[in-house]
Amino acid sequence: MSTQESGAARPAGRPRSEKAEKAIIEATLDLIGEGVGVAELSIEAIASRAGVGKTTIYRRWSNKEDLVVDALATMKAPLPPLSGTSVRDDLISLLEAMRSESGQARSRCVMNIVMSEADRHRRITERFMERAVEPRRRAMREVIERGIVTGELRPDLDVDMGMAIISGTMLWHTKWGPAGDLSPELPEQIIDAALAGMAP
Amino acid sequence: MSTQESGAARPAGRPRSEKAEKAIIEATLDLIGEGVGVAELSIEAIASRAGVGKTTIYRRWSNKEDLVVDALATMKAPLPPLSGTSVRDDLISLLEAMRSESGQARSRCVMNIVMSEADRHRRITERFMERAVEPRRRAMREVIERGIVTGELRPDLDVDMGMAIISGTMLWHTKWGPAGDLSPELPEQIIDAALAGMAP
Amino acid sequence: MSTQESGAARPAGRPRSEKAEKAIIEATLDLIGEGVGVAELSIEAIASRAGVGKTTIYRRWSNKEDLVVDALATMKAPLPPLSGTSVRDDLISLLEAMRSESGQARSRCVMNIVMSEADRHRRITERFMERAVEPRRRAMREVIERGIVTGELRPDLDVDMGMAIISGTMLWHTKWGPAGDLSPELPEQIIDAALAGMAP
Amino acid sequence: MSTQESGAARPAGRPRSEKAEKAIIEATLDLIGEGVGVAELSIEAIASRAGVGKTTIYRRWSNKEDLVVDALATMKAPLPPLSGTSVRDDLISLLEAMRSESGQARSRCVMNIVMSEADRHRRITERFMERAVEPRRRAMREVIERGIVTGELRPDLDVDMGMAIISGTMLWHTKWGPAGDLSPELPEQIIDAALAGMAP
DNA sequence: AGATAAGCGAGACGGTACGTCGTGTCTTGCC
DNA sequence: GGCAAGACACGACGTACCGTCTCGCTTATCT
DSSP states (O other), rough: OOOOOSSSSSOOOOOOHHHHHHHHHHHHHHHHTTTTOTTOOOOHHHHHTTTHHHHHHHHOOOOOHHHHHOOOOOOOOOOOOOOOSSSHHHHHHHHHHHHHHSHHHHHHHHHHHHHHHTTTHHHHHHIIIIIHHHHHHHHHHHHHHHHHTTTOOOOOHHHHHHHHHHHHHHHHHHHHHHSOOOOOOOHHHHHHHHHTOOOO | OSSSSSSSOOOOSSSOOHHHHHHHHHHHHHHHHOOOOOOOOOHHHHHHHTTTTHHHHHHHHHHHHHHHHHHHHHHOOOOOOOSOOOOOHHHHHHHHHHHHHHSSSSHEEEEEHHHHHHTHHHHHHHHIIIIIHHHHHHHHHHHHHHHHHHTTSSOOOOOHHHHHHHHHHHHHHHSSSSSSOOOOOHHHHHHHHHHHTTOO | OOOOOOOSSSOSSSSHHHHHHHHHHHHHHHHTTTTOTTTOOOOHHHHHHTTTHHHHHHHSSHHHHHHHHHHHHTOOOOOOOOOOSHHHHHHHHHHHHEEEETHHHHHHHHHHHHHHHHTTTTTHHHHHIIIIIIIHHHHHHHHHHHHHHHSSSOOTOOHHHEEEEEHHHHHHHHHHSSOOOOSSHHHHHHHHHHHHOOOO | SSSSSSSSSSSSSSSOHHHHHHHHHHHHHHHHHHTOTTTTOOOOHHHHHHTTTTTHHHHHOSSHHHHHHHHTTTTOOOOOEEEEEEEEHHHHHHHHHHHHTTTSSSHHHHHHHHHHHHTTTTHHHHHHHIIIHHHHHHHHHHHHHHHEEEHHHHHHHOHHHHHHHHHHHHHHHHHSSSSSSOTTTHHHHHHHHHHTTOOO
């Protein structure tokens, strides 16, 4: 990596340490992954875990929300490859990606935060949705619309409602389903039940 | 009333004030209703709003979680009267009850807490589910099972999955749907979409 | 102990328990004797040690100061018998009484309180002086005045100043003298030194 | 002074504020000067009056006693200039200094505390004695020893007893004398009475 | 090479809330 | 009506973090 970007006007003085920045983000996600909520998340703990002074954090983010927004935004949505053989298979793949991700502590905690802070810290939710949820949403929409075209799904299907049914049912199981990890058969079961009302 | 209850040993000293207890619970729900999360919820603020000393709170609940558990548990589920004319009507009534409740700030905040604290404060969720969610769940199950008997629903319908679809889709709209209040037509739309896959 | 005093007009209801009263006073003096100052002296501790409810204390004394005043007032000044053979002997007897008393923890603590609360709780001091100090003062004054009459002391002696010298010197040794108990020879030494300036 | 002491390792981080330290000490003495005893002396009140956080106090002194010890230790003994013309004049000067000081509320309260906490908080007394009482004691001893050399005082005089008589008599008047301020003639009267027994 | 300037770890700062304890008052049921 | 027990509103305790502010360095660029 070049130490001299040609185009940008560089401010005087010592440049900010990228290493510190990464350590801070990582420490934040670490703590979140341990189930620490936004409120309990203490800047002091982040600083200490990142081996960094508090000033170094506050110099970059003016408050905790901003930091969390940026930290969560680094979580990307690893879209599964879709075989394209059938709508059913692709939808199952999408749900299976969600299911396996929900098995990881960090992802589950991030999801909790995103959902729980929806009211108090709207920006956290918004930014995260845009970066991490929207791509999946788009993928699911494409699959469904393709299904309508191919005749696998009813032509008068309300796409939004269809997506809501699939995602919502999955969400329901994640939050209220029997404790412990989700069964591997769940995506298939959900899709089959949902398709029953969508097939022509 | 007899001054001498035979069975229970009445403890010595001044009995605990029911008034104080109610004021504390009410103040807690008030603050929660203003969007204060469990973490930001300060015992000092509750005490002050309830016009009560902190000791009076700590005498009853040894920690914040216990208090919140009890406070949320007082939120009862006002089950709507079900006409019983058809499965469709009854399910719409159930969803409509949820929709109108989600319009109230306090209920919405309570729901947020219950969902967000699911990991950190499992007991909050458990107790609330048992007191407030389970009755509705039972009602919905009865409606669906009755529908199977009357032939309004497919005889081989997986009741649990059916409930997950309906509740989950509603939940989805509550959390991720277009901002602002839910449309009054939503319950009807959801039920119609869901029934499409459940009708015989 | 009779439960029925003949003469006094008796108020209705159960008479106050003399036993409780004594226990309270005794507990108070006990605690004071352990070096607990007026401020640290907790009504709760007194009640608990006396095996008495707090109400029983507050029914009799409206505040801590009143209780302490009464408690200290029960400490009497056991004036030593004065041989009367000589002024010197009598003065030594008086100081010796003070010396031996200062060896008892309770007396020493009481003295500390009386002296230290002089400003804050003037009534404590006043009442105690009147009951416990004044009699000794009077005794010493009589000895000195008798000495003037008998010619053992200078006829132009300022009696008040003489008393101040003797008592003050003793007080000084009590508070600032070498740590530990006062030497048995001290009274004699003080009186001899003081009489040097008082003899004719 | 060099800004770079070679030997001492300067601790990292922001140095402690001398201003805060002084404000705390001053607030403590202020409150003591208003007659607040050690027990009633609340750290919260000191912090508030000093415009300082409680932490800033606890960072320096782990308990109230330590703080009071340091606060009282800053009270210096402003020794009066001694003319040296005669033992009598010098002793009167010393007593006069004590008298005028006892007119100031703060000094009087400090004295009360030092005397009353002698048992409970021995360190308060010890440190204060060393810093504030010992210098005066030394001055008085020098005057008296000089008097013995010059022949103004008896050669066989017990110096310690002489000091006890003078200081003790003064102390007596301070505590038990007629209420209100001490008479301006008192020092002269005491010294004359005391010297009567010390002159050759 | 030296001056200038911002970033850095450390940690003190004025605050707020914590959960505990003791205050003086009150409210029970028993005596 | 006295009594013990103990709940009550209140306020100080000593602790933990907050977000801000100095410190003495270090690390860059610009003379």
